[in-house]
Amino acid sequence: MIPPDTLEAVVADVLASTQVIDMHTHLFAPGFGSLGLWGIDHLLTYHYLEAELFRSSPIRPEQYWALSTAQRADLIWKTLFVENNPISEAARGVIAVLHELGLDASARTLEPYRDFFREQNLTDHIARVFQLAGIESVVMTNDPLDPEESPLWDSFTSDPRFHASFHASLRLDRLLNQESAYTPAEARRFLESWATRMRAVYMAVSLPDSFQFPAPDQKRDRRNQLLTEAVLPACRDLNIPLSLMIGVRRQVNPALRLAGDASGRADLRSLEALCRDFPGNRFLVSVLSRENQHELCVYARKFSNLMPFGCWWFLNNPSTVEEITRERLEMLGTSFIPQHSDARILEQVIYKWRNTRRTLAPVLAKTYRLLADDGRAVTRDDIERDVRRLFRTNFEDWTSPSPNPTVWSPASLA
Numbered sequence: 001m002i003p004p005d006t007l008e009a010v011v012a013d014v015l016a017s018t019q020v021i022d023m024h025t026h027l028f029a030p031g032f033g034s035l036g037l038w039g040i041d042h043l044l045t046y047h048y049l050e051a052e053l054f055r056s057s058p059i060r061p062e063q064y065w066a067l068s069t070a071q072r073a074d075l076i077w078k079t080l081f082v083e084n085n086p087i088s089e090a091a092r093g094v095i096a097v098l099h100e101l102g103l104d105a106s107a108r109t110l111e112p113y114r115d116f117f118r119e120q121n122l123t124d125h126i127a128r129v130f131q132l133a134g135i136e137s138v139v140m141t142n143d144p145l146d147p148e149e150s151p152l153w154d155s156f157t158s159d160p161r162f163h164a165s166f167h168a169s170l171r172l173d174r175l176l177n178q179e180s181a182y183t184p185a186e187a188r189r190f191l192e193s194w195a196t197r198m199r200a201v202y203m204a205v206s207l208p209d210s211f212q213f214p215a216p217d218q219k220r221d222r223r224n225q226l227l228t229e230a231v232l233p234a235c236r237d238l239n240i241p242l243s244l245m246i247g248v249r250r251q252v253n254p255a256l257r258l259a260g261d262a263s264g265r266a267d268l269r270s271l272e273a274l275c276r277d278f279p280g281n282r283f284l285v286s287v288l289s290r291e292n293q294h295e296l297c298v299y300a301r302k303f304s305n306l307m308p309f310g311c312w313w314f315l316n317n318p319s320t321v322e323e324i325t326r327e328r329l330e331m332l333g334t335s336f337i338p339q340h341s342d343a344r345i346l347e348q349v350i351y352k353w354r355n356t357r358r359t360l361a362p363v364l365a366k367t368y369r370l371l372a373d374d375g376r377a378v379t380r381d382d383i384e385r386d387v388r389r390l391f392r393t394n395f396e397d398w399t400s401p402s403p404n405p406t407v408w409s410p411a412s413l414a
């Protein structure tokens with residue numbers, strides 16, 4: 001039995017020693033060349049920090065966009081890290097990354113950091129970053145309709161080295177949210193051929209808070225038609241889940257570009273309809289509005305083909321992650337995926353996973369303390385089993401189901 005006063009330390013140690021699978025990122029394997037972002041200039045021009053810059057500097061967005069990437073990074077460092085203390089979650093993250101990489105995080109200019117990153121060999125650097133972050137592999141976001149990305153797939157598929165650490169997911173935003181000329185039959189063939197080529201572990205789309213399924217005019221709703229006639233059948237044929245990221249309000253302030261998106265509460269009855277009407281599909285779901293979190297847990301209790309995942313974007317802050325994870329543990333036990341990093345710049349996985357572990361250690365420890373109070377103390381093995389399930393096997397089971405799934409029968413209990 002673990003003494004109550006060491007419980008949190010044991011949980012923290014188990015979290016630290018479990019290599020996680022980061023099931024949604026915007027990172028790219030080295031074969032994708034300049035699409036893969038890393039280093040100090042990209043860390044500082046992350047859109048979370050760009051949004052914060054405009055709150056503390058008089059610069060106007062059009063003036064900012066006229067600068068080079070290095071000039072933008074210099075301005076963000078000066079404004080948010082020198083003239084102010086970097087206390088926001090995104091700013092503190094940069095400090096944690098520099099510190100974990102062995103750098104002095106209080107330099108006044110970026111030159112020492114630029115020198116450090118210039119000296120790194122990318123392949124070795126990736127291995128070191130994954131090790132510091134405690135991650136085994138990441139899932140990329142891959143859009144076959146992205147004219148910059150699609151031609152690069154030939155070189156990636158022929159380079160087997162990185163398949164083990166960079167999985168693909170087939171992103172549907174361009175296909176479903178923007179105009180594309182595909183008929184549903186063409187779209188289905190397109191998706192099946194790309195998902196096979198990429199070895200996609202799931203398909204994914206982000207959806208607005210106004211998403212409705214069925215739509216009032218369902219037969220003329222192009223997105224819903226493509227969903228029902230192309231995406232869902234393709235996912236079923238390939239036996240992969242569909243990830244729905246619901247509640248993003250794109251470009252409420254277009255002048256901020258990537259930083260110009262916001263969030264809104266969605267009507268999750270649409271999710272209820274999808275889970276009920278497509279029992280042969282599996283849905284990985286993240287919702288962006290804090291107000292939708294409890295409903296998501298309720299629906300997960302109703303539909304076993306629904307897997308809640310992550311505390312997405314504006315929710316990925318300790319106070320909110322703590323609240324959401326407590327609620328999920330209370331309502332779902334360990335049948336959910338607590339977090340993904342959503343990293344866009346390689347080194348961000350270091351701070352995002354560090355923060356997740358730090359926030360979740362006391363949350364899990366409290367859960368085990370309550371269980372002990374109620375009559376059952378846990379062992380380290382018990383904790384390891386839960387942490388593995390939360391950060392690895394829930395995702396693995398959903399994305400690589402065994403070729404001959406065991407059908408449950410009363411005999412299996414014997």
Ligand code: FIX
Pocket residue numbers: 206245258312313342344
């Ligand atoms: O749609 C998404 O996958 C979002 O995560 C991104 O579009 C968003 O810009 C982001 O980076 C949030 O963390």
Ligand code: ZN
Pocket residue numbers: 024025026342
């Ligand atoms: Zn994302």
